[in-house]
Amino acid sequence: MIIKKERIDIENYSDDASGLRSTNIDKVFIPENEKEIQEIVQECNSKKEFLTVSGAGTGTVGGRVAFRGNVLSLERMNKIIEINREKKFAVLQAGVIVKEFLDEILPRGLFYPPFPTERTATIGGNISTNASGEYSFKFGSTRKYVKRIKVVLSDGRIVNLKRGQVFEKDGYLQVPETGIRFRIPRYVMPRVKKHSAGYYSCPGMDLIDLFIGSEGTLGVITEAEVSLIDSFENVFFCAVFFEDLKNATLFVKEIKNRQDLSENVLCLEYFDKNSLDFLRPAYSEIPSSAKECILFGVQINSESDLSIWDDLLTKYNSIENWLGNTEKDIEKLYSFRHKLPELINEMLRRKKQTKLATDIAVPEEMSLEMKNFYEEKIKHSGLNSVIFGHIGESHLHVNLFPETDKEIEIANKLLIEFAKKAVEFGGTVSGEHGIGKKKHNLLKIMFGEKGINEMIRVKRILDKNCILGPDNIFPLNLALSFNPSEIL
Numbered sequence: 280m281i282i283k284k285e286r287i288d289i290e291n292y293s294d295d296a297s298g299l300r301s302t303n304i305d306k307v308f309i310p311e312n313e314k315e316i317q318e319i320v321q322e323c324n325s326k327k328e329f330l331t332v333s334g335a336g337t338g339t340v341g342g343r344v345a346f347r348g349n350v351l352s353l354e355r356m357n358k359i360i361e362i363n364r365e366k367k368f369a370v371l372q373a374g375v376i377v378k379e380f381l382d383e384i385l386p387r388g389l390f391y392p393p394f395p396t397e398r399t400a401t402i403g404g405n406i407s408t409n410a411s412g413e414y415s416f417k418f419g420s421t422r423k424y425v426k427r428i429k430v431v432l433s434d435g436r437i438v439n440l441k442r443g444q445v446f447e448k449d450g451y452l453q454v455p456e457t458g459i460r461f462r463i464p465r466y467v468m469p470r471v472k473k474h475s476a477g478y479y480s481c482p483g484m485d486l487i488d489l490f491i492g493s494e495g496t497l498g499v500i501t502e503a504e505v506s507l508i509d510s511f512e513n514v515f516f517c518a519v520f521f522e523d524l525k526n527a528t529l530f531v532k533e534i535k536n537r538q539d540l541s542e543n544v545l546c547l548e549y550f551d552k553n554s555l556d557f558l559r560p561a562y563s564e565i566p567s568s569a570k571e572c573i574l575f576g577v578q579i580n581s582e583s584d585l586s587i588w589d590d591l592l593t594k595y596n597s598i599e600n601w602l603g604n605t606e607k608d609i610e611k612l613y614s615f616r617h618k619l620p621e622l623i624n625e626m627l628r629r630k631k632q633t634k635l636a637t638d639i640a641v642p643e644e645m646s647l648e649m650k651n652f653y654e655e656k657i658k659h660s661g662l663n664s665v666i667f668g669h670i671g672e673s674h675l676h677v678n679l680f681p682e683t684d685k686e687i688e689i690a691n692k693l694l695i696e697f698a699k700k701a702v703e704f705g706g707t708v709s710g711e712h713g714i715g716k717k718k719h720n721l722l723k724i725m726f727g728e729k730g731i732n733e734m735i736r737v738k739r740i741l742d743k744n745c746i747l748g749p750d751n752i753f754p755l756n757l758a759l760s761f762n763p764s765e766i767l
Contacts, residue, residue, distance in 0.1 A: 280308065280310050280311060280319075281309040282306055282308055282309070283307040283309070284305075289304050289306075289307050289350075292304065292307050292333055292336075292343075292345075292350045292352060293344065293345075294336065295336040295337065295339075295342065295343050295344055296336065296397075297338060297340050297341040297342075297344065297715065297716075299341035299344040299716065300344065301344050303345070304345050304350055305348055305349050306349045306350070307350045307351075307352055308349060308350070308351050308352065309352045309354060309355055310356065311355045312356075313356075313431070313501050316356075316499055317431055317435045318435075319351060320351075320431050320432075320433060320434075320746075320747075321434070321435035323348070323349060323746050324433050324435065324746055327744050328348050328349055328746065329345070329347050329348025329349065329745075329749045329755075330348060330349050330350075330748075331343060331345035331349070331351070331495065331747075331749065331751075332350075332353065332403075332407070332495040332499055332748065333350050333352040333353065334353060334400065334401040334403055334404030334407070335354075335400050335401045335404060337395075337397040337400040337404065338404065338408065338712065339638075339715075340709075340712050340713050340715025340716065340717045341715040341717050342407070342408070342495065342713060342715040342748070342751055344716065345749075346749075347749055347750075347755075348746070353372070353373050353374035353403055353501075355374065356373055356374035356403075356501060357372055357374040357376065357379075358372045358375070359371045359372075359375055359379075359380060360372065360502070362383065362387065364387055367389065367507045367508060367509075368426060368504055368505065368506055368507055369389075369391075369504070369505055369507055370502065370503070370504045371502070371503060372403075372501065372502055373401060373402060373403025373404075373499075373502060373503065374401050374402075374403060375402045376398075376400070376401060377391075377398045377399070377400050377401070377402060378398035378399060381394060384507060384510075388510050389507045389508070389510055390507060390510040390511065391424070391505065391507055392417075392418035392419075392506075392507075392508055393410070393411065393412045393418055393419065393420055393421045393424050394412045394413065395413075396413050396617070402503055403500050403501075403503070406421055406425055406428065406490075406492075406500055407491075407492070407493065407494050407495050408421075408475050408492060408494060408712065408713040409422050409474070409475045409479075409491050410475070411473050411475075411669075411672075411710065411711040413545075413613070414545040414576070415546070415671075416544055416669070416671035417543075417544060417545045418545075419472065419473075420474075420475070420711065421491065422488060422492065423506075424506045425487065425491055425503060425504075426441070426442050426504045426505060426506055427439065427440065427442065427487070427504035428440050428487060428490060428491075428500050428502065428504075429500070429501045429502040430498035431498055431499040432454075432457070432497075432498045432741060433498065433742040433744065433746055434743075436457055437501075438455060438456070438457060440486055441487070442485055442487050443485065444485075444487075445487075446483055446485055447463050447482060447483055447484045450462050451463065452484075452486050452489065454486065459740065459741065461737055461741070462736070463484065463737075464480040464730070464733035464734055464736075464737060466729075466733060468480065468481055469642075469702075469705055470642045470706075471642060471672075471673070471674075471705070471706055471707050471710065472643075472672045472673070472674075473640050473669075473672050473707070474492075474640070474707045474709070475492055475638075475707075475709045475711050475712060475714075476707050476713070476714055476718075476721075476722055476725060477492075477714065477722055477725070477726060477730070477734055477752060478497075478737060478752075479491065479492055480733075489737070493752075494715065494748055494752055495747060495751060496738055496747055496748035496751050497737070497738065497747065498742075499747070511578055513578060513579045513580065514576060514578055514579065514609060515577055515579055515585075515602065515609070516576045516577075516602075516604075516609045516612040516613060517574070517588070517592075517600055517601065517602050517603070517612075518573075518574045518600070518601040518612055518615060519573045519574075519575075519592060519597045520555075520566050520569040520571075520572050520597055520598050520599045520600070521573070521595070521596075521597055521598065522568045522569060522570055522598050523570075523596065524571055526595045526596055526597070527571040527573060527595075528647060529595060530573060530595040530597075531547065531549075531573060531670055531671075532647075533591065534547060534575070534591075534671075535547075535643070535671070539587065540587065540588075540591070543578045543579070543580065544575055544576070545575075545576040545577065545578060546574070546575060546576045546671065547573070547574075547670055547671025547672075548573070548574040548575070548616055548667070548668065548669060548671070549571070549573060549574075549666070549667055549668060549669075550572040550574070550667045551571060551665060552571065553663075553664060553665045553666070554572075554619055554665045554666065555569055555570075555571075557619060557623065557626075557665060558615070558619055558622065561622065566598050569599070573670070574612065576609075576613075601615075619665070623665065623678060626680075627680075630682075632681075632682060633681060634678055634680060635678075635681065635690045635691065635693075635694055636676055636677065636678045637676060637677040637694060637697055637698075638674075638676065638708070638709045638710050638711060638712045638718075639674070639675075639677075639698065639701040639706060639707065639708060639710065640669075640673055640674035640701075640710030640711075641674075641701050641704045641706030641707075642673065642706060643673050645673070645704040645705070645706065646673035649673070649675070649700065649701065649704060649706070650666070650670075652697070652700050653666055653677050653697065654666070656693055656696060656697070657679070657693070660693060661686075661689075662679050662689060662693070663679075663680040663682075664677060665677075666678075669710075674710040674711070679693065694721070695724065698721045698724045698725070699724055702724055702725050707725065708722060708724065708725045709721070709722075713751075713752075714751070714752045715751055715752075716750045719753060722752065722753070731757065732761065734752065734753060735757060735758050735761045738758055739758065745758045
């Protein structure tokens with residue numbers, strides 16, 4: 280085990296992609312095996328020292344940024360333990376980098392469906408936030424592909440949780456071989472395809488699903504068994520540019536409503552006019568009259584599939600289409616999608632400007648209404664913005680770029696309005712990135728004080744001293760001040 284205490288050695292663990300940074304880390308533990316993790320957790324629990332689990336630092340909500348106590352880095356827990364081609368599963372330690380995992384399984388004809396857009400993320404980080412990936416329109420989020428996890432609880436006990444082993448009964452869950460029993464949170468989950476906000480809870484739920492998406496607050500995930508599928512070829516990507524906004528909307532609607540189209544779609548992405556303006560310096564070939572763009576990826580099984588898509592593109596009068604069916608062209612088209620956040624971040628660094636962004640997803644039937652709500656509110660605010668993202672899952676990202684203190688105030692108020700409207704529509708305030716330390720107020724909008732207390736009650740049973748993931752999901756002071764009589 281490596282223990283880092285000097286400020287210069289701790290620096291690399293003090294931030295993540297959220298922009299948050301800590302100068303208050305006591306120690307960084309870097310274990311090499313599960314036993315060392317167990318010892319670290321037991322020591323911190325006995326001394327009531329806080330412990331934040333650190334993955335690769337790709338998170339956008341400050342989940343790994345420790346403003347108090349110690350950091351537990353899983354970077355050396357990076358072994359791929361087993362890849363089973365016949366039964367299509369893999370066993371890996373939580374610190375395995377997704378790209379390295381994909382590089383191992385693809386030559387064997389296997390694929391990990393929920394692989395994230397940021398491939399330098401770790402498997403453990405993905406499970407901790409129930410992350411979603413590039414192909415989430417077709418395959419969904421991480422949760423459904425997790426078959427088993429090993430978790431070190433806050434008192435150092437190790438539990439091996441298998442899907443299908445323990446279910447809610449009479450409103451309660453019981454952790455095997457520990458004697459721990461607790462009532463599941465009592466609130467209504469959102470009606471969306473992607474959700475990563477707070478603890479999962481529903482009648483008949485599987486115990487493993489409580490830990491998936493719990494952002495390191497209930498235990499340290501050390502190992503996971505995940506489902507795989509056969510890899511596939513015959514994929515083509517297409518960026519479709521529209522001048523008529525109505526046609527873009529109808530194009531997306533028909534794709535979603537027709538099973539012969541939607542069943543083979545891997546991803547369905549959206550760019551508004553401001554997004555295209557951001558991209559033009561890098562892609563001068565973007566049509567000057569384009570006001571919206573839809574990028575989609577499709578798995579093609581026959582020549583007739585191609586003709587169906589050709590007919591659809593003709594029907595909605597797109598002004599230009601960029602097609603890609605070779606590996607090089609597909610990579611170029613998907614780079615088009617990735618380039619936008621890169622250019623946004625470059626602009627922010629150059630202008631030393633801030634960004635406020637949403638991670639909202641809503642039910643399919645409210646998708647267009649939510650998009651219209653965004654556009655109308657932004658128009659009246661006068662703020663610079665871009666709207667882009669996963670229109671296939673009704674999960675658009677709104678980025679606001681306030682330049683003055685007054686505009687920052689306006690932008691923060693807009694985020695709250697957006698969250699309230701999403702919740703009103705039955706949506707979630709976080710579709711894929713989690714709550715972390717940045718979105719406590721939005722989670723409260725979604726579940727209310729009562730719902731937050733339901734989460735804290737579970738937290739205090741599984742982590743009595745609140746040492747794990749302090750300030751992730753909800754503020755630490757709320758958890759510590761929770762009335763003990765309300766715990767059981």
